[in-house]
Amino acid sequence: QTEIPIALRRGICSAGNVLEITKRGNIRRLVLDPQEFGSILAVKKSAAVAEAAGIRMSFCCKDSAGLLLASMLQLSASLPAMSLGIECYPHHFEKSLLFAPVEINDGLAHFSYAPGLSAGIDRNKLEQYQIF
Numbered sequence: 001q002t003e004i005p006i007a008l009r010r011g012i013c014s015a016g017n018v019l020e021i022t023k024r025g026n027i028r029r030l031v032l033d034p035q036e037f038g039s040i041l042a043v044k045k046s047a048a049v050a051e052a053a054g055i056r057m058s059f060c061c062k063d064s065a066g067l068l069l070a071s072m073l074q075l076s077a078s079l080p081a082m083s084l085g086i087e088c089y090p091h092h093f094e095k096s097l098l099f100a101p102v103e104i105n106d107g108l109a110h111f112s113y114a115p116g117l118s119a120g121i122d123r124n125k126l127e128q129y130q131i132f
Contacts, residue, residue, distance in 0.1 A: 009032075
């Protein structure tokens with residue numbers, strides 16, 4: 001017999017949702033989408049609930065021009081239970097609006113320890129997307 005962990009992703013948008021999942025006792029992995037939560041604080045609270053229940057997590061990201069990816073990296077580094085990586089797409093790196101795009105080596109993201117998100121927006125790249 002082979003056991004394969006199941007991860008939940010859809011419909012998780014608050015610490016209350018995570019608490020309900022932990023009460024079921026049969027889920028060991030969560031995939032959190034920061035865009036569903038509304039704030040970084042809401043994500044951190046949800047992660048704390050999951051961590052207390054021994055649930056490991058990862059982030060996913062539907063759309064990002066670099067800033068969301070940078071924030072997910074910073075948040076992942078601060079959350080011990082965020083041990084399953086970040087799910088993202090190649091265009092998050094290729095079409096980044098950041099001055100210094102996230103560097104990937106050997107499947108690991110490397111980022112600066114500078115204050116804030118350690119990422120600034122390149123205004124020249126941003127102008128390419130200007131509609132008006």
